Amino acid sequence: MSRTTLDLWVGVFVAMGIAALLFLALKVASISGSDIRSPYTLSARFDNIGGLKVRAPVKSAGVLVGRVTEIRYDNEHFQAEVVFSVDGRYKFPTDTFANILTSGLLGEQYLGLDPGGEEKALAPGDVIKKTQSAVVLEKLISQFMFNKAADGEQAPAK
Amino acid sequence: MGDVFRKLGSLAISGVWQLGFIARFFVLILRYSGQSFMRLHLTIRELYFSGVLSLLIILVSGLFVGLVLGLQGYEILQRYGSSEAMGTMVALSLLRELGPVVAGLLFASRAGSAVTAEIGLMKVTEQLKAMDMMAVNPIARVVAPRFWGGVVSMPLLAALFSTMGIFGGWLIGVVFIGVDDGAFWSQMRAAVDFRYDVLNGVFKSAVFGVAVALIAVFEGYDCVPTAEGVSRAITRTVVSSALAILALDFVMTSFMFRGL
Amino acid sequence: MSEPLVRLENVRFAYGERMILRDISLSIPRGQVVAIMGGSGCGKTTLLRLIGGQERAVGGRVLVDGQDVGGLDREDLYTLRRRMGMLFQFGALFTDMTVFDNVAFPLREHTDLSPELINDLVLMKLHAVGLRGAAQLRPGELSGGMARRVALARTIALDPMLLMYDEPFTGLDPISLGVIGQLIRRLNNALGASSLIVTHDIQESLQIVDYIYFISEGRVVAEGTPDEIRNTSDPFVHQFVHAEADGPVPFHYPAGDYATALVGGAG
Ligand SMILES: Nc1ncnc2c1ncn2[C@@H]1O[C@H](COP(=O)(O)OP(=O)(O)OP(=O)(O)O)[C@@H](O)[C@H]1O
Ligand SMILES: [Mg+2]
Numbered sequence: 001m002s003r004t005t006l007d008l009w010v011g012v013f014v015a016m017g018i019a020a021l022l023f024l025a026l027k028v029a030s031i032s033g034s035d036i037r038s039p040y041t042l043s044a045r046f047d048n049i050g051g052l053k054v055r056a057p058v059k060s061a062g063v064l065v066g067r068v069t070e071i072r073y074d075n076e077h078f079q080a081e082v083v084f085s086v087d088g089r090y091k092f093p094t095d096t097f098a099n100i101l102t103s104g105l106l107g108e109q110y111l112g113l114d115p116g117g118e119e120k121a122l123a124p125g126d127v128i129k130k131t132q133s134a135v136v137l138e139k140l141i142s143q144f145m146f147n148k149a150a151d152g153e154q155a156p157a158k
Numbered sequence: 159m160g161d162v163f164r165k166l167g168s169l170a171i172s173g174v175w176q177l178g179f180i181a182r183f184f185v186l187i188l189r190y191s192g193q194s195f196m197r198l199h200l201t202i203r204e205l206y207f208s209g210v211l212s213l214l215i216i217l218v219s220g221l222f223v224g225l226v227l228g229l230q231g232y233e234i235l236q237r238y239g240s241s242e243a244m245g246t247m248v249a250l251s252l253l254r255e256l257g258p259v260v261a262g263l264l265f266a267s268r269a270g271s272a273v274t275a276e277i278g279l280m281k282v283t284e285q286l287k288a289m290d291m292m293a294v295n296p297i298a299r300v301v302a303p304r305f306w307g308g309v310v311s312m313p314l315l316a317a318l319f320s321t322m323g324i325f326g327g328w329l330i331g332v333v334f335i336g337v338d339d340g341a342f343w344s345q346m347r348a349a350v351d352f353r354y355d356v357l358n359g360v361f362k363s364a365v366f367g368v369a370v371a372l373i374a375v376f377e378g379y380d381c382v383p384t385a386e387g388v389s390r391a392i393t394r395t396v397v398s399s400a401l402a403i404l405a406l407d408f409v410m411t412s413f414m415f416r417g418l
Numbered sequence: 419m420s421e422p423l424v425r426l427e428n429v430r431f432a433y434g435e436r437m438i439l440r441d442i443s444l445s446i447p448r449g450q451v452v453a454i455m456g457g458s459g460c461g462k463t464t465l466l467r468l469i470g471g472q473e474r475a476v477g478g479r480v481l482v483d484g485q486d487v488g489g490l491d492r493e494d495l496y497t498l499r500r501r502m503g504m505l506f507q508f509g510a511l512f513t514d515m516t517v518f519d520n521v522a523f524p525l526r527e528h529t530d531l532s533p534e535l536i537n538d539l540v541l542m543k544l545h546a547v548g549l550r551g552a553a554q555l556r557p558g559e560l561s562g563g564m565a566r567r568v569a570l571a572r573t574i575a576l577d578p579m580l581l582m583y584d585e586p587f588t589g590l591d592p593i594s595l596g597v598i599g600q601l602i603r604r605l606n607n608a609l610g611a612s613s614l615i616v617t618h619d620i621q622e623s624l625q626i627v628d629y630i631y632f633i634s635e636g637r638v639v640a641e642g643t644p645d646e647i648r649n650t651s652d653p654f655v656h657q658f659v660h661a662e663a664d665g666p667v668p669f670h671y672p673a674g675d676y677a678t679a680l681v682g683g684a685g
Pocket of ligand 2: 584
């Protein structure tokens with residue numbers, strides 16, 4: 001085989017490979033770094049984070065505004081401390097409420113931010129005080145059963 | 159009983175020796191790579207042999223793996239009423255594991271064995287010695303281009319494998335089963351992360367490329383220069399490459415996805 | 419006369435435990451063609467490897483152009499090897515290249531000559547061995563004798579100062595044999611080089627060489643100019659020149675008693 005046809009084939013091969021890489025990068029994946037610009041860090045403490053994971057989305061009004069970067073146990077307060085980065089374009093008031101929510105019934109868990117009415121905005125490094133823990137299905141079910149049982153006891157008394 | 163331990167001991171010792179030899183060989187290749195980069199056409203030639211000639215098997219296998227993943231994924235996901243998540247499933251399993259690993263295994267048996275056979279036969283027929291006698295370093299002239307040809311080919315082949323696989327999943331899901339095209343792609347995009355999934359996969363395949371190419375050239379260069387020696391070297395290339403790929407995959411996966 | 423190009427002083431060599439060369443001293447004067455003869459497996463190829471620096475002597479010195487080959491590092495060795503040409507016993511042509519590219523290989527690797535010049539040089543070398551017409555064939559398409567002639571052309575491509583031929587005459591028909599013999603002689607004179615031929619073909623070498631060494635059991639057992647060799651009464655040389663089965667040269671590789679081995683095998 002002459003050198004030029006060989007070069008041509010190799011060129012085609014490399015071009016195909018690079019095209020595949022581009023396809024994977026642009027069509028198949030989304031770049032998590034790029035949708036969050038000049039991020040700043042906030043944290044929040046929860047009694048229970050349920051199944052929240054690092055890299056879980058942080059959403060406000062359903063819009064992605066950041067991602068969870070770290071989850072650790074705070075041995076002083078006996079709580080979970082969730083550190084997350086928020087897009088620098090978005091500011092949240094100091095009385096923002098942080099919830100751990102689930103997308104759909106069995107979907108992944110994410111951190112939801114509900115802004116309050118305060119004028120002052122949270123500064124980088126601040127800790128959100130008002131939090132609501134994850135809904136734990138077992139607790140929910142036992143509560144439900146308990147109520148049912150209670151209802152059942154009341155019924156015959158009527 | 160003592161015999162078993164003695165055997166195990168000698169096996170371990172020879173294994174460590176072998177690793178040492180490979181490491182030293184690797185350093186030699188790196189040292190003489192500069193010379194072979196100056197003459198790029200040598201490496202381009204090897205890109206043809208290890209890359210272009212592996213294209214067909216990689217593309218076809220990738221397509222079939224994608225088709226199977228699509229069928230299996232649909233079968234499982236539709237029980238939970240989330241069949242449009244099959245794009246996500248196909249893409250993630252290909253990008254993280256199947257693409258690099260299966261492409262690596264195919265590459266080892268298609269290109270790695272060929273490289274071992276070629277270098278081994280050059281050794282049998284004294285071509286390497288003759289080259290050395292002509293003051294041309296066989297490591298720079300023969301080994302390094304084949305090594306780099308493999309190292310460059312592997313990530314490209316793995317990417318092509320994954321792309322074909324995703325295409326296969328799309329064929330099953332969107333074309334044959336009728337999953338919504340938009341949901342297929344948007345679910346996939348939302349779940350697949352560029353850094354964690356795509357780049358990690360490319361990194362894996364690059365590491366596999368180095369491992370397979372190194373084993374292939376080493377086994378060829380190190381073989382006993384007889385017909386039997388070459389055939390054993392080829393077998394060792396395929397077996398060691400497969401083991402190396404699976405072991406490295408386990409190690410890398412456990413580091414990469416620790417946070418999840 | 420000036421210092422010989424190659425001098426071996428009391429060289430000893432062993433592959434592992436097996437002693438191959440026990441005590442070899444010989445020299446190749448500049449401008450001369452020297453032949454080395456000896457039984458099969460006596461270490462002639464090994465001797466060439468020592469001169470080429472592919473193996474290192476266990477004892478003694480191998481001097482080429484005043485340098486101790488065994489003590490050179492890789493770079494100096496490569497510098498020296500550029501001025502050596504070695505014809506391998508089995509040709510060792512590069513099977514992934516055409517005949518033309520094989521002969522062009524040393525030129526392309528070590529010179530910056532233009533493609534046109536390389537083309538001319540290669541065709542000249544191929545013409546010298548009578549294979550200009552085979553330039554575009556692959557080594558797999560050549561006969562054994564043709565392959566050897568191509569290897570010869572490749573060996574002389576860089577016009578080296580020291581030419582080593584490992585059995586250049588085997589597998590050649592009588593006509594090519596005479597031509598190649600003359601070619602070796604002419605090349606040596608034209609290049610002002612020195613040549614070392616390992617061969618079994620005593621009649622041909624008597625015509626073209628200046629000096630002959632006989633090796634047996636790791637030692638030089640006889641030496642002399644062709645005239646001396648023809649007229650010698652040395653039993654060793656006599657056996658070689660007249661191809662007699664019985665004599666000082668053993669036909670068998672060292673082994674135990676034959677009768678014992680056979681009977682032992684049966685019982
Ligand atoms: N790589 C090697 N390892 C161990 N022993 C070797 C090796 N190469 C050659 N030998 C042994 O060394 C001896 C000399 O070998 P060598 O090739 O020099 O012989 P030779 O004189 O060229 O023979 P011939 O005329 O048949 O080519 C032989 O007995 C051979 O068994
Ligand atoms: Mg020999």
